[in-house]
Amino acid sequence: MASWPGKVSAAYRDARWRGHFLALRNRVLSSPRFQRWAAAFPLTRPVARLRARRLFDTVAGFVYSQVLYAFVHLRLPDMLHESGPLTIPELAARTDLPEESCLLLAKAAASLDLMEYHGRGRWGLGRQGAAMIANPGVAAMVEHHAMLYADLQDPVALLRAGKNGQTRLGRFWAYAGEGPPGGLEADRVTEYTRLMSISQQLVAEEILDAFNPKGYTRLMDLGGGNATFLAAVAARVPELELVLFDLPAVAEKAQGRFDELGLAHRAKAIGGDFFSDPLPKGADLISLVRVVHDHNDDHILGLFRAIREALPDHGALLLAEPMSGTAGAEPMGDAYFGFYLHAMGRGRPRTPAELEEMLIASGFTRIRMLPTRTPLLTRVMLVRP
Numbered sequence: 305m306a307s308w309p310g311k312v313s314a315a316y317r318d319a320r321w322r323g324h325f326l327a328l329r330n331r332v333l334s335s336p337r338f339q340r341w342a343a344a345f346p347l348t349r350p351v352a353r354l355r356a357r358r359l360f361d362t363v364a365g366f367v368y369s370q371v372l373y374a375f376v377h378l379r380l381p382d383m384l385h386e387s388g389p390l391t392i393p394e395l396a397a398r399t400d401l402p403e404e405s406c407l408l409l410a411k412a413a414a415s416l417d418l419m420e421y422h423g424r425g426r427w428g429l430g431r432q433g434a435a436m437i438a439n440p441g442v443a444a445m446v447e448h449h450a451m452l453y454a455d456l457q458d459p460v461a462l463l464r465a466g467k468n469g470q471t472r473l474g475r476f477w478a479y480a481g482e483g484p485p486g487g488l489e490a491d492r493v494t495e496y497t498r499l500m501s502i503s504q505q506l507v508a509e510e511i512l513d514a515f516n517p518k519g520y521t522r523l524m525d526l527g528g529g530n531a532t533f534l535a536a537v538a539a540r541v542p543e544l545e546l547v548l549f550d551l552p553a554v555a556e557k558a559q560g561r562f563d564e565l566g567l568a569h570r571a572k573a574i575g576g577d578f579f580s581d582p583l584p585k586g587a588d589l590i591s592l593v594r595v596v597h598d599h600n601d602d603h604i605l606g607l608f609r610a611i612r613e614a615l616p617d618h619g620a621l622l623l624a625e626p627m628s629g630t631a632g633a634e635p636m637g638d639a640y641f642g643f644y645l646h647a648m649g650r651g652r653p654r655t656p657a658e659l660e661e662m663l664i665a666s667g668f669t670r671i672r673m674l675p676t677r678t679p680l681l682t683r684v685m686l687v688r689p
């Protein structure tokens with residue numbers, strides 16, 4: 305298994321001189337004398353400050369996240385968006401917090417750009433807080449993180465335990481547990497399907513801005529949840545037939561959604577297990593949105609082969625999810641999703657190169673990355689036989 309994210313070419317990565325260079329660099333950086341000198345010397349001072357700030361942000365990241373959690377849990381984003389800036393006594397009355405705590409939270413949130421002092425004793429949304437209003441999925445994820453952080457309370461124990469799914473996240477993502485997922489009852493899938501639907505809105509637009517499925521006849525979305533992605537597709541491409549395949553309890557919800565949206569004449573949901581049931585034939589475009597990273601390599605190789613068999617030679621597979629080694633968003637893949645999926649109990653974030661290797665081994669030949677506007681949210685790969 306390739307384990308290096310591949311930011312640079314293999315020749316550079318494996319060059320013998322690189323190891324010597326890194327050893328020398330680290331000897332210099334770990335010297336207290338060098339640090340004192342670099343912080344004092346005017347030309348290196350800005351870099352020294354930036355590095356100190358970055359290390360501090362990593363050290364304090366948990367505290368920042370808890371400030372964000374309080375901000376979201378107290379419904380401050382919507383409250384401040386709807387009412388405009390409020391004074392501390394007004395905030396205290398609406399959140400049922402002591403005024404002193406409200407001021408503490410307002411100042412902490414302002415330091416993180418979530419809130420901002422708007423003058424005349426009133427506090428409103430800051431830049432990051434305002435951006436959250438446009439992306440309701442972010443607040444939903446912040447609340448959901450209570451589970452992730454409970455699992456991460458002792459990260460070393462979690463690492464030692466390996467991927468066993470005996471965690472809050474393992475129970476939440478019921479399909480990641482032991483046993484065949486096909487028999488999961490509705491109550492085990494409702495909450496995760498709701499969370500996926502809320503966070504899917506922005507992802508769907510990113511994917512469809514990168515790839516327009518116009519020209520295809522039938523799109524089958526594997527692991528399509530309650531059809532939020534296909535509903536966005538339907539709005540953009542009126543003539544495309546739509547099929548959603550997901551576990552029976554999820555597919556039932558999706559069919560209800562198609563009926564509600566008046567899409568039943570061209571959309572249907574099929575229940576099944578994509579690892580053990582045959583994939584329905586007839587689609588010339590198959591999509592996997594935020595599905596592949598949830599599963600281990602052996603399962604995904606089997607699924608890729610089944611997709612290759614289900615697709616006609618002129619068909620295509622659209623693979624969309626956050627990927628490891630994404631330039632400018634490196635911690636998203638390997639730190640966030642790496643630990644998230646480890647806690648969930650299966651799957652891993654993969655680099656485009658790792659996915660490509662698995663796709664080629666499954667019989668695909670033409671693989672192309674399509675640029676997305678916000679690669680942190682999702683990357684998109686178009687794959688042809």
Ligand SMILES: CC(C)=CCC/C(C)=C/CC/C(C)=C/C=C/C(C)=C/C=C/C=C(C)/C=C/C=C(C)/C=C/C=C(C)/C=C/CC(C)(C)O
Pocket residue numbers: 435439442445477503594595597598644648678
């Ligand atoms: C107007 C003025 C004064 C200036 C303009 C300056 C300017 C141009 C500003 C830019 C404004 C702008 C466009 C901001 C945009 C901000 C955006 C798009 C922010 C988006 C943030 C998204 C975030 C933080 C997303 C977080 C997503 C998370 C945490 C997702 C987690 C997903 C999980 C856990 C999925 C689980 C599924 C599983 C199990 C892995 O399969």
Ligand SMILES: C[S@@+](CC[C@H](N)C(=O)[O-])C[C@H]1O[C@@H](n2cnc3c(N)ncnc32)[C@H](O)[C@@H]1O
Pocket residue numbers: 479485493497500501504526527528529530532533549550551554576577578579592593594595598
């Ligand atoms: C992380 S969610 C993504 C949902 C949707 N594609 C999205 O991006 O919002 C993964 C989906 O795959 C489905 N799934 C997981 N294992 C499955 C299996 N073995 N067969 C069919 N669907 C499965 C889940 O029920 C869930 O709806």
